[in-house]
Amino acid sequence: MGIFKKLGWFFKKEKKRYIIGITFLALTSFANLVPPRVLGLMADQLDKGKISWGQYGMLILAVIATAIVLYILRYFWRKQIWGGAAQLERQIRSKLYSHFMDMDRTFYQRHRTGDLMAHATNDVSAIQNVAGDGVLTLVDSLVMGLSTMIAMIVFVDFRLTIIALLPLPFLAWDAKKLGDRLHDAFDKSQAAFSRLNNKTQESVSGIKVLKTFGQGKEDTASFDKMVDQTIKINKRVFVWNCLFDPLGTIIIGLTYTITIIYGSLLVTNKVLSVGQLVSFVAYIGNMVWPMFAIGYLFNILERGSASYDRVEKLLNEKSLITDKHADNSLTAKDLRGNLDFDIKRFAYPDEKSVAVLKNVKFLLKPGQTLGLVGRVGSGKTTIIQLLLREFDQYDGEISLNGHDIRNIPLNSLLRQISYVPQNNYLFSTSIQKNISFSNADAENSQIIEVAKKSDLHNDILQMPRSYNTLVGENGVSLSGGQRQRISIARALLKQSQILILDDALSAVDAKTESEILSSLRKERQDKTTIIATHRLTSVKNADMILVLKNGQVIERGTHNELLAENGWYADMWQRQELEDKVGESNNE
Numbered sequence: 001m002g003i004f005k006k007l008g009w010f011f012k013k014e015k016k017r018y019i020i021g022i023t024f025l026a027l028t029s030f031a032n033l034v035p036p037r038v039l040g041l042m043a044d045q046l047d048k049g050k051i052s053w054g055q056y057g058m059l060i061l062a063v064i065a066t067a068i069v070l071y072i073l074r075y076f077w078r079k080q081i082w083g084g085a086a087q088l089e090r091q092i093r094s095k096l097y098s099h100f101m102d103m104d105r106t107f108y109q110r111h112r113t114g115d116l117m118a119h120a121t122n123d124v125s126a127i128q129n130v131a132g133d134g135v136l137t138l139v140d141s142l143v144m145g146l147s148t149m150i151a152m153i154v155f156v157d158f159r160l161t162i163i164a165l166l167p168l169p170f171l172a173w174d175a176k177k178l179g180d181r182l183h184d185a186f187d188k189s190q191a192a193f194s195r196l197n198n199k200t201q202e203s204v205s206g207i208k209v210l211k212t213f214g215q216g217k218e219d220t221a222s223f224d225k226m227v228d229q230t231i232k233i234n235k236r237v238f239v240w241n242c243l244f245d246p247l248g249t250i251i252i253g254l255t256y257t258i259t260i261i262y263g264s265l266l267v268t269n270k271v272l273s274v275g276q277l278v279s280f281v282a283y284i285g286n287m288v289w290p291m292f293a294i295g296y297l298f299n300i301l302e303r304g305s306a307s308y309d310r311v312e313k314l315l316n317e318k319s320l321i322t323d324k325h326a327d328n329s330l331t332a333k334d335l336r337g338n339l340d341f342d343i344k345r346f347a348y349p350d351e352k353s354v355a356v357l358k359n360v361k362f363l364l365k366p367g368q369t370l371g372l373v374g375r376v377g378s379g380k381t382t383i384i385q386l387l388l389r390e391f392d393q394y395d396g397e398i399s400l401n402g403h404d405i406r407n408i409p410l411n412s413l414l415r416q417i418s419y420v421p422q423n424n425y426l427f428s429t430s431i432q433k434n435i436s437f438s439n440a441d442a443e444n445s446q447i448i449e450v451a452k453k454s455d456l457h458n459d460i461l462q463m464p465r466s467y468n469t470l471v472g473e474n475g476v477s478l479s480g481g482q483r484q485r486i487s488i489a490r491a492l493l494k495q496s497q498i499l500i501l502d503d504a505l506s507a508v509d510a511k512t513e514s515e516i517l518s519s520l521r522k523e524r525q526d527k528t529t530i531i532a533t534h535r536l537t538s539v540k541n542a543d544m545i546l547v548l549k550n551g552q553v554i555e556r557g558t559h560n561e562l563l564a565e566n567g568w569y570a571d572m573w574q575r576q577e578l579e580d581k582v583g584e585s586n587n588e
């Protein structure tokens, strides 16, 4: 019952709805007492052979009237109680979703996507079950069970009531015990089904890799094995179901048998009339569901409570990135200015002993471009992650126009930044919607303009439905270069103060890259641009280039200054120039 207390905030909020719903539900239970009583009266009159057509008609009318009243009452209680359950589901779902939106990177490193999905589906539905089925079974088991029992005692006989109802508590036991097992088996079958889904999804997404490495047969075999396991687990659900139903039927049958034997004895001894026995038999029908309901009730409440605790635990996790110290008075204008990056030491939270950045310092004025180069794993993306405030715990300070970015409301900061990540992400919708994602109010002409600047417009015109072409899941129907350029167009449409390209041109050829960079230079004359790359031609025109190694800046300067330094940059430049020349002569 503790779950009702935990959900107290919700029931308080929806008090009116539940008072109306429960009142109508209780009235339904009372109305259900009428047909058996009418049946009994009819039987008595028939037994006496004294029933007139008028009386007969009246009794039938009473049954029909009760049926109509029941119909109306059911409509209203269902509307109120199921409506309440849907409200609760909506509220928890949206709480979870906005929580997911607020959480930082470490949260997603701690929780697997599949687990978060399970919380957002299975747990939410178990909680909403409390506000729907839970309330229904509680009221039905109490009101319907008690009122039917009282009707049995008042209208029929208390001895028959006690003896006949003796087996019924076993129904509650059956529903609880076997129901637990059934649910357990059902949970396992759900988990197996979800594993099968994950496997299918992964195999379909990675089908190209699977086939290229000749793993098709092995994967099919492992899939078949998984299907067999899933079927085996599913069979347990059927087994418990098969045991659950017949046991219930036996218990109900026993109650009827006792009623007929003992009831007939009472009728023979003239303690009861035939009509009373008929009413009693019909009342037993009314008692079956409340007994099941008691068993179900515990089940629903236990599951709901466990799910509620899991969801609460998740919701109580705090993001490391908060706006606790944020200065909410800052406007976009206040954030226009120098970007001052001065990190003395940064380590990822899960590996605090390893410094990933050490003494990285740079100052960028509006209109300047910064190039970040260096070997794989040297810290380029980490610098970008700190700029995007994905992590706040570091020794040092990053400021925008003199304001520490940790004191800028996160949304205001992110509004100043357009980011094209290494692993760009496209939504499975049209090209146009993918581009306008960063600015939903953008006109078509603006979308075309940024597509032209990203050297994408001509590619799009050749597609079957032009800008309305659907890109498939994560842009599966596009080339890597097209995907990258859509991400760049999306970033350009946002027209923010700071543009960050993280290895964002790796899949386009040198000529396309140079065209895009030259239109970026024109477009962003008064804005800041940061380009992290392995291809040095991308940063040739940058105002400052940082060469990173093991999280430290080992060289810094313009392209010409770095060439003159004759260090890693000069060496890498010569190698890449040579590779390009070899590539060109091979193409001739």
Ligand SMILES: Nc1ncnc2c1ncn2[C@@H]1O[C@H](COP(=O)(O)OP(=O)(O)OP(=O)(O)O)[C@@H](O)[C@H]1O
Binding pocket: 348, 350, 351, 356, 374, 375, 376, 377, 378, 379, 380, 381, 382, 383, 422
């Ligand atoms: N979430 C993380 N947790 C712990 N260590 C991380 C995490 N992300 C990156 N690292 C480590 O930090 C170091 C710097 O990685 P980073 O991604 O910044 O390099 P990079 O220069 O961008 O590399 P690349 O050129 O391959 O993109 C690497 O040693 C990497 O293994």
